[in-house]
Amino acid sequence: RNLPPGPWGLPVIGYLPWLDPDAPHLTLATLAKKYGPIYSLSLGSVSTIIISDSKIIKKIFSKDVTTCRAPLYVTHGIMHGKGLICAEVELWKDQRRFVHDWLRNIGASKIGPQKKNMEILILKHTTQLIERLRIEGKDGPIDSHEALRHQIGSLMCELVFAESWSKDDKTWNDLLEQQEAGLKLIGVAGPLNFLPFLRILPMFKRIMSYLLEGQKKAHQIYQNFIDKYEVALSNQACLENNYSLVKAFLEQRNRLSNKEPSAQFYTHEQLRFLMADIFGAGLDTTLATSRWIFLYLALHEDIQTKVRNEIQMIINDRVPTMDDLNSMHFTAACIAEIQRIRPVVPLGMPHGCFDAFEIDGYIVPKGSMIVPLLWSINMNEEQYKNPHQFNPNNFLDLDGQFCKNENFIPFQAGKRMCVGDELGRMLLFLILVSVLRNFQLKLTNKDEASTCGDIGIIMSPKPHKIWFKQIHE
Numbered sequence: 001r002n003l004p005p006g007p008w009g010l011p012v013i014g015y016l017p018w019l020d021p022d023a024p025h026l027t028l029a030t031l032a033k034k035y036g037p038i039y040s041l042s043l044g045s046v047s048t049i050i051i052s053d054s055k056i057i058k059k060i061f062s063k064d065v066t067t068c069r070a071p072l073y074v075t076h077g078i079m080h081g082k083g084l085i086c087a088e089v090e091l092w093k094d095q096r097r098f099v100h101d102w103l104r105n106i107g108a109s110k111i112g113p114q115k116k117n118m119e120i121l122i123l124k125h126t127t128q129l130i131e132r133l134r135i136e137g138k139d140g141p142i143d144s145h146e147a148l149r150h151q152i153g154s155l156m157c158e159l160v161f162a163e164s165w166s167k168d169d170k171t172w173n174d175l176l177e178q179q180e181a182g183l184k185l186i187g188v189a190g191p192l193n194f195l196p197f198l199r200i201l202p203m204f205k206r207i208m209s210y211l212l213e214g215q216k217k218a219h220q221i222y223q224n225f226i227d228k229y230e231v232a233l234s235n236q237a238c239l240e241n242n243y244s245l246v247k248a249f250l251e252q253r254n255r256l257s258n259k260e261p262s263a264q265f266y267t268h269e270q271l272r273f274l275m276a277d278i279f280g281a282g283l284d285t286t287l288a289t290s291r292w293i294f295l296y297l298a299l300h301e302d303i304q305t306k307v308r309n310e311i312q313m314i315i316n317d318r319v320p321t322m323d324d325l326n327s328m329h330f331t332a333a334c335i336a337e338i339q340r341i342r343p344v345v346p347l348g349m350p351h352g353c354f355d356a357f358e359i360d361g362y363i364v365p366k367g368s369m370i371v372p373l374l375w376s377i378n379m380n381e382e383q384y385k386n387p388h389q390f391n392p393n394n395f396l397d398l399d400g401q402f403c404k405n406e407n408f409i410p411f412q413a414g415k416r417m418c419v420g421d422e423l424g425r426m427l428l429f430l431i432l433v434s435v436l437r438n439f440q441l442k443l444t445n446k447d448e449a450s451t452c453g454d455i456g457i458i459m460s461p462k463p464h465k466i467w468f469k470q471i472h473e
C-alpha cells in the first residue's frame with residue numbers, strides 16, 4: 001500500500017513555492033488533472049491528500065477517523081480547538097448536536113413548526129436591505145457589500161444573542177472590520193500554517209498578534225452579552241420568545257448536572273468561541289455567495305429576467321416562503337450554478353485524520369490534511385460541457401425541472417457537513433427574491449466587472465459596482 005501519487009517537493013518546504021498564493025485552487029486543480037482524483041503532496045511539514053472526486057470525498061468524510069480538523073498552526077493557534085469549526089472528538093460531538101438542535105428549534109430546518117418564524121425573521125431583514133439599497137442606489141451604481149454585510153450580520157446577531165446594532169454603531173463596525181481583516185489575514189498567513197517556524201519573522205509575528213488582538217476584542221463584546229444573560233437568567237427574567245444561541249447554551253448548562261460528562265463543555269470560554277463561529281460561518285459564506293449571485297445576474301441580464309419572471313409567476317405579490325422554491329426550478333438552478341461556478345470555499349474545508357487509513361488501494365498517513373478540492377469537482381469537464389461558462393441548464397433536465405446532482409457538494413458531505421446548510425439556503429433564496437422583485441441589476445460597464453475572486457479563507461468577488469435600478473417607483 002502506497003501513498004497516493006503526487007509531485008515532488010523541496011526538503012522542509014515541500015510544494016509550497018509552486019502554490020499560487022492568489023489562486024491555490026488553480027495550482028491544485030492543474031495537478032489533479034495530472035495525478036488523478038487522489039494525490040498527495042507535502043506543504044511544509046503537513047502531509048496533504050487532495051481529493052477531487054465527490055464520491056471519494058463522501059466515502060472518506062463518512063468515516064469517524066476523518067472527523068478531526070487539519071493540523072494547521074494558524075487556526076489551531078487561534079481557536080485552540082474550541083467552538084465548533086475547530087473542535088474535535090467529544091467536544092465536537094456534543095457541540096455539533098447542540099448547535100444542530102438549536103438550529104432546528106429556531107426554524108433553520110427543512111421541516112418543523114418554527115420554519116415560518118425563521119422565514120419571517122429573514123424577510124424582516126431583507127425589507128431593511130431593500131430600503132437601504134433603494135436609498136444608496138438612487139443616484140447610480142453602488143457596491144452592495146456594506147449593505148449586505150450589515151443586514152446578514154444583523155440577522156446573525158439576532159440569532160446568536162437576540163440583539164443587533166444600528167449601521168453606524170462603532171462597536172458593530174469594529175466587530176465587522178475585525179471579522180473581515182481576520183478572514184483576509186488568515187489567508188495571508190497561509191505559509192505559517194505549514195512552516196510554523198516562520199512565526200519568528202516580524203511579518204508573521206505582526207499578523208498573529210493582530211489576529212489574537214482582534215479575537216480578544218470580539219470575545220470581550222461576546223462576554224458582555226453572556227454576562228447580561230447570566231443576570232437575566234438568575235433573576236428569572238422573562239426571556240420568552242428569545243431563541244438565541246446564548247440563552248439556549250446557558251439553559252443547557254443549567255440543565256446538566258455536574259456528574260454528566262458533557263457538563264464540562266458548557267463554559268463561558270467555549271460559548272464565546274461558539275458565538276464567533278456561528279456569527280462568522282453564517283455571515284461570511286452567505287455574504288460572499290449573495291454578492292456572486294448579484295454579480296452573475298447583472299452580467300447575464302437574460303437569465304436575470306427569466307428568474308424575475310418565475311418569481312412573478314409563482315409568488316407574484318405575496319410573501320415568499322421556502323416552499324415556493326420547490327416550484328421555482330429555474331431559480332433553484334441559478335443559485336446552484338452560481339455556487340458551482342464560484343464556490344466560496346474552492347479548496348473546501350480541510351479535515352485531518354486521527355489515524356492512518358486506506359482508500360482505493362492507497363494509504364493516507366495519520367495526521368495528514370485532507371483537502372476536498374471543490375473547485376476541481378465543480379469544473380469537471382466530463383460532467384459539465386463548458387464548466388467555465390455560466391449556464392443554469394447544468395442543473396435542469398430536458399423538461400426544465402431542477403435535477404439533483406450527486407457531484408454538487410457546496411456544503412461538503414459526511415459527518416462534519418455544514419450544520420447551517422438550511423439556514424444558508426433560506427438566506428440565499430429569500431435575499432434573491434426580495435432583491436429581484438424590487439430592482440433590475442445592471443452593470444454600466446460589463447468589461448470592468450471581474451469574475452476572478454479575492455482569496456482569503458473565503459473566495460469573494462472583487463469590489464465592484466452594480467446599478468440597483470428600481471422596478472416600481
Ligand code: HEM
Pocket residue numbers: 061084085086096277278281282283285286289344345348349350410411412413415416417418419420421423424425428
Ligand atoms: C452559502 C452558505 C454556506 C456554505 C457554502 C457553507 C459551506 C460550508 C462548508 C463547505 C463547511 C465545511 C464542512 C466540512 O468540514 O466537512 C461548513 C461548515 C460549517 N458551517 Fe457552513 N456554509 C454556509 C452557511 C452556513 C451558515 C448560515 C451557518 C450558520 C449556522 C454555517 C455554519 C457552519 C459551521 C458551524 C460549520 C462547521 C461544522 C463542523 O465543523 O462540524 N454555515 N460550511
